Amino acid sequence: MFPTNLFDSHQQHLLLDMSSSSHNNNESDLGIRTGDDDEFFDIKSATEIMDAPSGDEQDPNQRPKKKGYHRHTQHQIQEMEAFFKQCPHPDDKQRKELSRELGLEPLQVKFWFQNKRTQMKAQHERHENAILKAENEKLRAENSRYKEALSNATCPNCGGPAALGEMSFDEQHLRIENARLKQEIDRISAIAAKYVGRPVTSSHNNNPMASHSRSLDLGVGISYGGGAQPSAGGGMVGEMYGGSELLRSLPVPCDSEKPRIVELAVAAMEELTRLGQVGDPLWVQSNQHSTEILNEDEYLRTFPPRGLGPKALGLRSESSRESAVVMMNHTKLVEILMDVNQWSTMFCGIVSRALTLEVLSTGVAGNYNGALQVMSAEFQVASPLVASRENYFVRYCKEHPDGRWAVVDVSLENDNNGKVRGSSRRRPSGCIIEELPNGYSKVTWIEHVEVDDTAVHTIYKPLVKCGLAFGAKRWIATLQRQCERLASYIGGGGGAGELCGTSSEGRRSMLKLAERMVMSFCTGVGASTAHAWTTLSSDMDDVRVMTRKSMDDPGRPPGIVLCAATSFSLPLPPNTLFHFLRDQNSRNQWDILSNGGLVQEIAHISTASNSLSLLRVNSVNSSQSNMLILQESCSDCSGSYVVYAPVDMVAMNVVLSGGDPDYVALLPSGFAILPDGPPASSGGSLLTVAFQILVDSAPTAKLSLGSVATVNTLIKCTVERIKAAVISDHHHPLISQPT
Known part of the structure; x- marks a missing residue:
């Protein structure tokens, strides 16, 4: 306290x-x-x-x-x-x-x-002192009970007075845990007390350029040494119009709530640590997707309801645990998790928008040990058919005595009566990070949420209910892939062709440009509360459209941009569909904008799960001779992406020479490929096709019905071409034997 x-x-x-x-x-x-x-x-x-x-x-x-x-x-x-x-x-x-x-x-x-x-x-x-007095009296009473229990304790063998060492193991453990938790609450509260009454810390107040600085620090991303300096400021991410206003409307905790938040965070850290250590019967292996899930009955026996209280009515429990070794130093990994901009960039396919509402503690000893911050975030699936999950939570970081680090999230409620905020809430969730001798880290990820997913579209229900859409497997797979991308790309990659940048600065600029392209695609394809999709009914699939204005962003062409997306299922394995869509040799079968021309790869950087390519379309149309296509494709066990955007050849040469990539205008389009359920199911795919089209560059431009009809036709023709190419001839060489 x-x-x-x-x-x-x-x-x-x-x-x-x-x-x-x-x-x-x-x-x-x-x-x-x-x-x-x-x-x-x-x-x-x-x-x-x-x-x-x-x-x-x-x-x-x-x-x-x-x-x-x-x-x-x-x-x-x-x-x-x-x-x-x-x-x-x-x-x-x-x-x-x-x-x-x-x-x-x-x-x-x-x-x-x-x-x-x-x-x-x-x-x-006076109110604070009353709370302190009540807590002090509570501790005194508890101490008196312990003394009385010790004075009356007897040895079960001889009947004489029991020494401390003769008490049961459970009693000793409970006493030690009680003392440790009280000390931790006192320590964190003392740190938080310094911040009582300070104004909200957000990018709106401290970092007006936060929306342009989501990029990961590629130069530090694979560092295996050095200390991380905590950032006291917050940040807002999310590029869709209106997103920042929605997140900033959430309440900042008042001073009287902060002691309760500290206690909730400490209890959540204790629970997360135990969840990471205990195995069967608390965790059981799922037969559907080879992931550990919680035994709910055993969980309630092990962790009596506290903090968030019992499960809320109408919400479904969803839990999973996954472990893996990642190619990143534990110090850098903790820094990414505790910095809202780096965290949302690393997991841009999952985190559509995020904001640090207030920093209660920046940690001690120059690192994030003891850091405590109140946050809000939206978690998404790359489809307009799955509503995002918005959470208001506290994030707490701690270094344990054995050298392991842990970062835990737990939802905050509207009030002390336990009223649930929105349609989902996070029970203690997060990760435990263990340093390995080779500079890598072993990460155990735990996701435990309660959600109302009744509004999920029928074709996505199996994926969501089995936990693969938002579960620990997806978080850990994304983390592994992104760490591999950073380590391999910065360490050097393959390259060929006249525009390949040979310098490290050119490679970094190209990677930052691709990073921004993928983030823009991911934030614009999901069903976030920041924007509303309008459904255009057609004779094949429902096409969802939305618009936004872009006037002052140097990374986007000014004017009205129309976003269109549709999702549908295909009876093909995700890996087969991924290889077909990423291959430049098959691109002319579905890409209407290439006008049937051949596509040639003139530069690339690749790893086992990521590939960044610069493509040139050899079109008969001379007006397209100066246009290139930047494409990034990535795949892991949770899903795949193929994202691309046309870029100007002159601007791309500047980037490959090490120039600033932030001023290259991009309107990314592409595909998100997810399994249609657990691996034991049909083995089909869920494909989302999305386009971003500049409708009009005039500042006073308005959207016309003709523009909507044009993009509707574009997306329908693309879907028809893909279906014709991959389904009509099942023995197509690209399908039977993917490269």
Whole structure:
């Protein structure tokens, strides 16, 4: 809990004086005594100060006449009370306006607000002290019970007094755990106390360019040494119009809630640590998708309801655990998880939008040990047919005595009555990171959520219900693939062709450009609350469209951009479909914009699960001779992506020479390929096809029905071509034997 020495002796006397006088005087009559933490004034009323004679007028032998305190009228008090609720710190102009309206002197108004702030602070401190006193009494009572139990304990063998070492293992363990948890709560609370009352920390206040700086630090991404410096600021990510306003509308925790948040985070860390260590019967192997899932009955016996309380009515439990070795140093991995921009970039296919609402603690000793932050995020599947899951939660990072690190998330509720926020909430979820001698890290990922997924489209229900859409397997597979991408790409990759950048700066610029392209595709294809899809019914598949304006983003062409997407199932394995769509030799079978021309790869960087290519279309249309296609394809056990965007040849040469890639305009399109359920099912695919088209570059442009019809036709023709190529001839060489 928070420390009790919150004031110096002078302030304590003033608070006691104020407390005693409040019984006799109206609490709202604040034309008295002291200043607040910003300014200090003599204990006189404003009237007394203004009416006091000057030094020249005073008789040195005459004692100054004591004047009575000025009492405000009820109307004046009510008006200033109402204004105080809106603005506790009025400026000179506001004070003069109030004094004019209420018939007071500006100095009287100034003193009233100072004293009101002091009174509110005193009330808050009395409340905090009451909580501390109750907690202290609780601990004293608990300590007395332990002493009594020890004094009455007997040895089960001889019947004599029991020594400490003769107590049961469970009793010793509980006592040790109780003491450890209390110490941890005290330590974290002491850190958090320094931040009580500080304003919300977000990219809106501290980092106006946060939306343009989501890129991972590629130069540090594979570092196997060095310390991470925590960032006290927050960040907002998510590129769709209106996303930041939605996330910022969430409440920032008030001071009275922070002790409860600290206790909830500490309890969640304890639960996550135990969930990572315990095996059967708490965790059982799923026969559907080779992932460990929680035995709910055993979970309730092991972890009695606390913190979040019992499972909310109408929500379905979804849990999974997965472990893997990743190609990244544990220090850098912790830094990525605790930095909202790097975290959402690393998991851009899962995290569509994220925001740090407030940092309660930045950690100690120059790292993230003890870091505590309140966050909001949306988690998505790459399809407009699956609603995103929005969570409001606290994230807590801790280094354990054995050297392991853990990062845990747990949802926060609307109030102490346990009212659920939205349609999903996170029970203790996160990861445990263990350093390995070779500079890699072993990561155990745990996802435990409660959701209402009744609105999920029929074709995606098997994927969501088996846990592959949002579960630990997808998080750990994405982490492995991204760490491999960073390590291999920076370490060097294959390249060929006239535009291949041979310098490390050129390779970095190309990778950052591709990173932004994939992020833009992922944030624009899901069903986020930041934007609404409009359904265009057709004779084949439902096409979803939405629009946004882009005027000031140097990474996008200015004007109205139309996004269109559709999702459907195919009776083909995801790997077969992925190889068909990524192969430049089969591109002319589905890519309408290539006009049937041959596509040639002129540069590439590749790893086992990622491939970045620069393509040139040899089209008969001379107007397209200066256009290239940047394409990134990636695949893991949870799904695959093929994302591409046309780029100007001149701009691409600048990038490959090490130039700034942020000013290359991109409108990415592409495909997201997911399994249609667990591996034991039919083995089919769920394919999402998405396009982004610039409708009009004029600042005052408006969307026309003709533009919607054009993009609808484009996406329908692309889907028809893909189906014709991969289904009509099942013995097609590209399908029977993928390259």
